[in-house]
Amino acid sequence: MRNRSPEDYNRAMTVFLCTECGTAITPELTELATVPDVSDDEQDRDATTRRAPSTVPRGRYAIDPEPWGHPYVVQDDQENPRRAQSRGLLVLRDDGFVISAGSRQTVLTHPDAAAGLLPLPHWENSNGCCGPTGNQGLNRACACGAQVATLAADCFGPYELHLDPVRTYAHDPSAADEA
Secondary structure, X not given: OOOOOHHHEEEEEEEXXXXXXXXXXXXXXXXXXXOOOOOOXXXXXXXXXXXXXXXXXXXXEEEEOOOEOOOEEEOOOOOOOOOOOOOOOOEEXXXXXXXXXXXXXXXXXXXXXXOOOEEOHHHOOOOOOOOOOOOOOOOEEOOOOOEEEEEEOOXXXXXXXXXXXXXXXXXXXXXXXXX
């Protein structure tokens, strides 16, 4: 477990809601000041699931400034390809190595923070070895059916959930108390 000092957290609590229906997707979460690093240490992986520890601690979230997920575009340099997204893996498609041209400012959280989200029908966009890689596009939906998030939970990548910044929005519950 990564150690964090109190300065690493902002104090305000935030709940993330579905843009389509207004349902709360997460409980109250506290923002991290920075996006945590992904653990590449094989010894950190869970012996049963083979997953890395969650990138974000329970009860917290971070805003990922880098592009995440679908769509992807072919990388210019095919000889020295980069990871498809800053927090992911190399992705090779028919046209070559690709890089994310997806949304910036995704809300990065512990997968259990949105336990009520459902996989898409027929596990659409959830390909992977031990869980979804997160490379096929949105793969989690609100109870209303709106696709709102991408779970990355395969054994060879990060373990995290990305809430789409257009399909979800932040709500400060304390602001409602003051009204």
